[in-house]
Structure formats: C-alpha cells, structure tokens
Amino acid sequence: MADHSTPNAAGAQTPDLTARQIRRMKRFDNPWRNPKLIWGAGLLLGIVAMGILGRIFWDPDLVFTGSGLTRQPPVGLENLRGQVGTWAHPLGTDGAGRDVLALLIIGAPNSLFVGVLASLIGMSIGIFLGFSAGFIRGRVDDVIRVLSDVMITIPPLLILVVFQAAYGDISLTMMAILIACFVWQSPTRLIRAQVLSMRESGYVQMARLSGASTMHIMFREMMPNLVPYLFGSFIANVTTSIVTAVGLEVLGLGPQRIPTLGRTIYEAINSGALIQNLYWWWGIPTILLALMFIGLLLINLGLDEVSNPRLRKL
Template identity: 40%
Template sequence: MNRFFASLRRNYEQGRISAILVLGLTILIAVVLFGVVGSLFVDPINATVGAVRPRRPPGADYFLGTDSQGRDMWTLLIYATPNTLKMGLIAGFIGVGFGAVLGLIAGHFGGVADAIIRVISDALLTVPAIAVLVVIAGNIDRMSTLIMAMVVASLGWMFTTRTVRAQVLSVREKAYIEVARVNGEGPWEILFAEIMPNIMPYIVASFVGTVSGSILAVIGLEALGLGALEEMTLGNTIYWSQQSSAVLRGYWWWWGPPIVVIALIFIGLFLTSVGFDRFANPRLARR
C-alpha cells in the first residue's frame, strides 16, 4: 500500500496526475454515488407507472415532480443513472477488450493477420455507426440493457484496435524487447509480459473514450425509441418526455434533470480522458 501511494505521489510531482484527471474522476464518482447511495433513501415503487399522481410540479411532496405516467422523477432519475452507466461500461469493456486483443496481435505478429485486421477495422471506421446501430436495434424483438450494450459494443472496437496496434509497433522495436527474445521468451510471453504492461495507459484512455461514445450511442438509440423501453434509463426518460411533448407543455422537470446528469457524465468522462492522455504521454505532462 505504501508503494502504491508513493507511486501516486511520484506521478503527481511529475505532472502526470493532473487536476483535470482528479476533477473528472470526482465528477464520475459523484454521479455513481448519486445512483448508488440515493437508491437507499427512495422507494423504487415510486418509479413505476401509476405509483404517484401524474403531472405534479416540483415541490415538497415530489422533489422533481412527476411525469404523465405517474412516476416520481427524482426516484426515476436515481435508478436511471446507474443503468445508463452500466450499459456504457459493459459496451466499453467488450469493445476495448476485443479491440485491444486484435491490436496486440496485429502489431506484434504482423503479416497476414495484421493485414486482415487492419483492412477490416479501417473499412468499418468509414461506415456510419449510428445507421448500422439503428438497423440492428430495430430488428431485435425484445431489447434489454445487456443486449443494448452488446449492440453498441459491436461497433466500438475499431478505434481501440488502431490505437493499440500503433503503440505495439512502436514498443516492439525497443531494446528490452530484443533482450527478452535473446533470453528465450516466446512470442506470446513477450506480448503479454513485456509489451502489454507498457501500453496499458493507452488502453485505459481508449476505454474511457469508448465508454463515452457507447453512452452517447445508447442514449441516441433510446431517444429514438429503439431501447429497452421498460427499463429505467436516462435515454428512455428523454424518449417518454418527447412522446408527451414536455418541452411544448413547459414540463421542464421531465427532461431537464436527465439532461443535466447526462452532461455531467460526459464532462466527467471527457476530463478523465484528457487526464489519462497526459498520464500516458510524458510529453504532455512536461508541458
């Protein structure tokens, strides 16, 4: 533990752990705590249809009012936030995990495997992702949060593959990789014991960016009515407010709070991504 804190202090003194990274992580932790801790103080029944009086403005009884379906917006917001984050994290883990493996293989082994992986990833990057996601989501009979996350992850691995491949091509030319070969280490041992630990900061930075893009894609699909409409998520909350013409009717509490939480999530992810870029790139830290 002392070694861990010493490492943190050393990175902070070197400028690699910046105030931007700390601020981004603080915002994300606050959003997570809002959903996790908040659920301990509210009744989940109030987030179901018909649980409370509909179309009530914010007040003492209902902190953020109620919607036209008779749901307490405060309770709904508390339970919708972690569900949206969960879909983004699942899609991020799947997309970055798959993309990192392909990038490691392509960069380290080269040859035919590199050519095939590079051509497929570059070709898919030119395809409009939202159009493909709409087609896929529109042809699924029963959508759930897990299926939604997997649909988004299916097109979230290409950028990670390119980034990891480029870093592997740079790292594999280092002197210590040649020393490992001379010492008798095999190709897979070199890949996972020597190369992968040195590019982990880039993988983490790519993960943060992928989670941000995944959440954006999920919310976009849900706002179009292609999500799991029976689930409590931020995107579905916005969809139902659109269906009820909340903006035209002046019911700001139906769509305003979800947008604020979404904005905080994206700000936190953006600042965290910028902070990890500085951590991964010593040149940015020195600047």
Template identity: 35%
Template sequence: MRFVSDLWRILRADKGALVGGVIVAIYCLVAIFGPVFVKVSNDQDANNAYLPPSWTHPLGTDSLGQGVMSQIIVGARPIMIVGVLAAIITIFIGVLLGLLSGYAGGLTDSVIMRITDVFLTVPGLPLIIVLAAVIHTTNPFILACILSITAWAGLARAIRSQALSLRSSDFVEAAKLQGVSMGNMVGRQLLPNVGPYVAIHFLLAITGAIYAEVGLFLLGVAPIAGTNWGIMINLAMSQGALYTTDSAFYLFSPMAAIVILQVAFVFFSRALDSVFNPRLRVQ
C-alpha cells in the first residue's frame, strides 16, 4: 500500500507523469475492451475512400471506405499483446541469467557472461528481420520471442552488476549461514532488491518491442493479416501515402497512436523512478 500511496503522491505532483499514467491506462482499456465493442466493417465502398474526418468517421476512411478510428481501436490489442509478451520474456531471461550469474560466480558466471556478450554484439534489428521473414508467423508468442531474442542481454549484464554488489551484503551472508538454497537466495533475497530497476525496465521494454513489431509489419516481413497499427502503416505506404494527401489520416493516425503511447510510457516510467529513487522526486 505504501508503494501505491507514494506513486499517487508523485503523480499528483508531476502532471506529466499523471497524464502519462492516464494515457497508458486508457490504451490498456482500449486494447482489452475495444474489440469487444468496436468492429472493423467488411463492407467496401470505393466512393467513400479517403474521406476526411467527420462525425461518422472521426479519423477519416481508408482506400476501402472503412473507418480509420475503428481500425486504430481494434489494432491496439495485437500490438499491445505482443509488446507486453516480449517485455515479459525479456525481463524473465535477463533477470534470471543476471541474478544467477552474479550470485553463483565462477564458471557459471563466465559461461553466462560469454553467452550474453555474444547476444550483445549480434546486430539485433537485422536478426529480428531475418527471423521474422523466415518464420513468417502471426502467432503473438512466437513474434514476442523473436522481438526479445537479443533484448535481454543488456538487462542481464545490468542485473549481474547489482547481484555482485548484493552478494557480499549482510543479509545475504546471514542467509548463507542459515543454509538457504541458491534458488531461495536468488528468488527471496536478491530479486526483491532489483525489483525497482526491473519494473522501470519492463515499461521501457514494452516501448522497444512495440517499435520493433511495427517495424516488422511496415517492412512487410511479418504476414499482413488482421488489423494492427503496423499493418495500417504498411498499407498506407503501399497505397502511395507519401505522394498524396488523400491518405494522410490513414498514415498518420496509427503513427500518432504509437508516438503518444511511447511518450506516455516514458512519462509514467519517470514517476516509477521517482517512487523508487526519492532523490529524484519533484519537490
């Protein structure tokens, strides 16, 4: 409860963080409930193609005369699902290997760090593009695994550094004297102490995964199926959005949705950082 009260106090003091938190909450609600109440029509009407914003279609229409707003709402869920899954996988692998490496030391530390170094030196984006093109799947979990294939490495090294500093602390030494197993030591003693850093990194990992996911659909290496923001941008570009103003709203609406979400995540993560680091709090 203290965390919640501290967070609320920070949000009230930092209006930017409050706005960011509200926007993130709205996006989550739209992703969860939007497709339940809003449907993308299958009707095609070329006479209504690329209409400007109106009461009927607040963000205009696409080349098939379908509302852009409904596509933005329905397309939020697949984007958010993959982004959150990729962040969870990234956090799980990075934290697990980082804590194990830092606490175990010796040969275990050396092996894990050499593997981590390999993934840190591999060009992440080209590897993701190649894997997505070869596997060519729309499965959210597989896409999340592809997006997180190298993202965990930097986190693992950072967590290892913290684990090394905690390994010689008094509470860890006391737990060793009590015969606490390595699993309990890592899970109950070390993990809670790196929790704040992990929470902030989790939000930033979501933003990175969303950017990468949209990039895959924009480049066309992921299958164009269903509706999401990346597919919308891909279709708008393929229809000549850069050379005509007719499809401007179809192109820039999903781009604006992505940018607003990313900025909101950054502002909200700043609030979390202030909660976990009192010296950063707004006076």
C-alpha cells in the first residue's frame, strides 16, 4: 500500500486498490502460497536436484584422487602457473587432482543430509521429551527441564571436537547422531511451553471430558496445532546442525573419506589456496553453503508468516 496511501495510518484518505494489491491480498486466502516459502523450498530442492542430476550427467568417480591435473582453475580463469581451465573440469580441480564439480555434486547433498538427519533425530527426542514434560508435569518435568537447561549451556562444538579427535574417522550418520545430541533442547523447551499452555485450553478440556486417552489428547488434539511450530523448529535445527557439521569439517574433524562441502573448504585452506589465490576452490562451496542457509532462512520466515497471520503484510 506504500505507494498509494498517505502516511497517516488512520486512513484519512482512501487508498485506491489496484489490481495488484487485490492480487496480493488474495494470496492470503491460502497461506501456504507464501513467496518466501516457495523461494526457500526452491533453493533447497535445487541443491537436491543438483545432487541427483549431477550423478546422471557428470561422472561421480571424478571425486577420487588423481582424476586430473592438480589445482586447475575453472573454465575462463587462470591459476598461478598460467594454466587455463578446461571443460574436462569445468570448476577446476583441487590439490589432489579431484574434480571440484564432482565434489560439489556429492558433497552438497551430503551436508544437507547430515543437517536434516541430525535435526530429525533431535526433533523426535524434543517432541517426546517436550510432550512428556508439559503433559505429565511433576518430577518428570523437573528432570527434563533441568537436563535440557544444563545441555543448553554446554557448547556443542567443544564436546564434538574432543569426541571426534578421540575416535578419528566417522560416518555421516554417526556425525548426524552426535550433532543430534545437541539440538534437542530448544524444541523440547518450545514444545513444553506450548503443551503447558495448550493443556489448559478449552478443546483439551473438552477432549478430557470426552474420555479421551492421554495419547489421543497429545497426538490427535494437540499435535496438529503444533505443526507450524514443529516445522519452524525443525528448519531452525537443520541450520544449526549444518553450521555445526561444517564447523567440524572445516577443522578437519568430519568424515575423512566422504566428500562434504566443509571437507572441501578444509582441504582448500590446508593446501594454501588462500595464499595462492585459488579463490574458486573454497569460494564455490561457500557460495553453495550460503544458498543453502538463505533457502532455510526463507523457509523459516515463510513458515512464521503461515503460522502467525499478523506477520503477513500487504
């Protein structure tokens, strides 16, 4: 409305509604048709699609050492040795001759996978503990609350560094499980708070009057109304998990033999890419990570608007 109405919100003057404004208002009839949500989902699906299509149209075996000459630049660029990029390795190669494009095709979905898996496990724990604490209350609540409060104060990266340094190479799934141990606290607290207020609401009381079992009340009456919160919390957790995973990998503590975006950045830094000005080597994975985070952020903002109509603007 900014371009039509006068600045006073009291609406002293009539804002004339253009067709565009009416169309924008119509959008709110279906809250899921939110542009932020659509763009965010599009970005993430793009990364997944890159992983799938890449395996079909590009050779995933190029991720192995010595697939090409070392430290080749992408097409159209030149490295310190004056070599020009070739179409055999469109995004260049790394210090061990691995094809960067293949690394990204395999690595980007891997990073996303770790984030989603860790978040799924964390959310499951959070839903279980949050519902238990909020609904059963009493001792159970005390224990869960203290536990999650204590866990929130422990910096996850510190523990993970110690753990990984002690155990060496681990698989992607193992890493996701380890990260999940540190992302269940905030959904637990969020769900507990929601359940505490919801259990006093009229419809829960009505369900109790109807002789509903605890399970029915928790999962049939309360859960559907929590879906927007759960989604929001899930997406926020995916972000946290990816940040944690990439943080570990950049320190060289992730899986040693599986390509991930963080591992690629680690090797770039480790092989002096910064000094030799091979910026594409660490730059391209960083851009992919940035796109992933922007996608997640947009989804989160979109979900916020879906669950809280007051945030929707004309």
